[in-house]
Amino acid sequence: MPFTPNRKFKQSPRLIVGSEGVHYDMADGSRVLDGIAGLWCVNAGHRNPRISAALKAQIDVLDYASSFQIGHPAAFTLAQRLSEMAPAGMNHVFFTNSGSESVDTALKIALACHRARGNAGRYRLIGRERAYHGVGFGGISVGGIGRQRSTFGPLLNGVDHLPHTHDLARNAFSRGEPGHGIDKADALESLLALHDPSTVAAVIVEPVAGSTGVLPPPRGYLRRLREICDKHGILLIFDEVITGFGRLGTNFAADLFGVTPDLIATAKGLTNGAVPMGAVLMRDEVHDAFMHGSVSAVELSHGYTYSGHPLACAAALATLDAYTQDGLIAQSAALAPYFEECLHALRGLPGVIDIRNLGLLGGVELEAWASGPGMHAQAVAQHCLDNGLLVRPVGETIALSPPFTLERRHVDQIVDTLHAAIKQTVQPASAAA
Numbered sequence: 001m002p003f004t005p006n007r008k009f010k011q012s013p014r015l016i017v018g019s020e021g022v023h024y025d026m027a028d029g030s031r032v033l034d035g036i037a038g039l040w041c042v043n044a045g046h047r048n049p050r051i052s053a054a055l056k057a058q059i060d061v062l063d064y065a066s067s068f069q070i071g072h073p074a075a076f077t078l079a080q081r082l083s084e085m086a087p088a089g090m091n092h093v094f095f096t097n098s099g100s101e102s103v104d105t106a107l108k109i110a111l112a113c114h115r116a117r118g119n120a121g122r123y124r125l126i127g128r129e130r131a132y133h134g135v136g137f138g139g140i141s142v143g144g145i146g147r148q149r150s151t152f153g154p155l156l157n158g159v160d161h162l163p164h165t166h167d168l169a170r171n172a173f174s175r176g177e178p179g180h181g182i183d184k185a186d187a188l189e190s191l192l193a194l195h196d197p198s199t200v201a202a203v204i205v206e207p208v209a210g211s212t213g214v215l216p217p218p219r220g221y222l223r224r225l226r227e228i229c230d231k232h233g234i235l236l237i238f239d240e241v242i243t244g245f246g247r248l249g250t251n252f253a254a255d256l257f258g259v260t261p262d263l264i265a266t267a268k269g270l271t272n273g274a275v276p277m278g279a280v281l282m283r284d285e286v287h288d289a290f291m292h293g294s295v296s297a298v299e300l301s302h303g304y305t306y307s308g309h310p311l312a313c314a315a316a317l318a319t320l321d322a323y324t325q326d327g328l329i330a331q332s333a334a335l336a337p338y339f340e341e342c343l344h345a346l347r348g349l350p351g352v353i354d355i356r357n358l359g360l361l362g363g364v365e366l367e368a369w370a371s372g373p374g375m376h377a378q379a380v381a382q383h384c385l386d387n388g389l390l391v392r393p394v395g396e397t398i399a400l401s402p403p404f405t406l407e408r409r410h411v412d413q414i415v416d417t418l419h420a421a422i423k424q425t426v427q428p429a430s431a432a433a
């Protein structure tokens, strides 16, 4: 099983057998509130009727069609819909099947774009510490999680990393974007001075780092990155696999921050998790760089058997309808202030050293436990699950990313359950002393 202690799991398997709305049904008969939207993806709620109906209808019409030198209409309709949702000027889309594939595709497009423009000398990629960009070789190379990198050896050449932006000393218990840390973006200039900016192809960041603890960007940070990239002709990639499609109350994080990257990697919420799919959105200038030479030549040697799969397209089109026509992105935005208020009420509990939030993303960071890294968060998450709430332990942080269909009473339930779990499981160092 992925990212799982397999032997421990088999000793006491936790099996999900059904889902509806904001709940999971477990094999032992219990019902669990889904505080993480599956795995940051089921934004429109489980078994959303629109999406289920679209999938049932699609399977009886067209099961599969290749996207290699032939196509089917829904893929083009979906690409059109995505470009209408995307920030202005991002009118082109490449379909993948996952976040990892979207990240690797975005990195490859960035490299190929420079080459297509005659700049083959731009080969370096810059990621960031504490970044998660999936599990492809590109993604783990630009990713910033030591254990995920060191397991596999040297990875890609020509990669460097910005410092992460987490700063407990200056920013603990910030609501939304923390006030300190724009200087962390200036570190890009230092890296460029080190490597020669004319060798750098792209910078990739998650606008809000998710899997390493829900880290909203410091105020002004993304804009500063954009400015530095522009100054040096470097492409900026946002990995919006989590933040895309309404998680922050806007279509994309790019909209919330008012910063338009050159490429956006998406997946997860694109199909509400119902069928694997990802998409890379790109600016017209990036797309246009490939559109020269013989019209019979393949412009980009890249793609997947299941790029633009008909079932995935059907799920995505229905999901986008749920987000827009059913008002779920607006619902996400409307609930966010209550979510923030309730989450920050956990401040002051023993062992809680930080609370972070943006949109419907939340993180509660716990003091490290002497028994090992992440043990507090794991114990709290287990206590929550035993008491009807699914949350995600990531390092020392409990991550929250609930479906947008959540009601206030569910937010109350999340916070009450977390409150009890923290009180009963966390052993702060001060108490042990």
Ligand SMILES: Cc1ncc(COP(=O)(O)O)c(C=O)c1O
Binding pocket: 040, 097, 098, 099, 100, 101, 103, 132, 133, 134, 135, 206, 210, 211, 239, 240, 241, 242, 267, 268
């Ligand atoms: C920001 C980000 N990028 C990429 C990925 C990888 O997505 P997938 O697991 O679909 O390959 C994830 C998954 O959590 C993610 O959070």
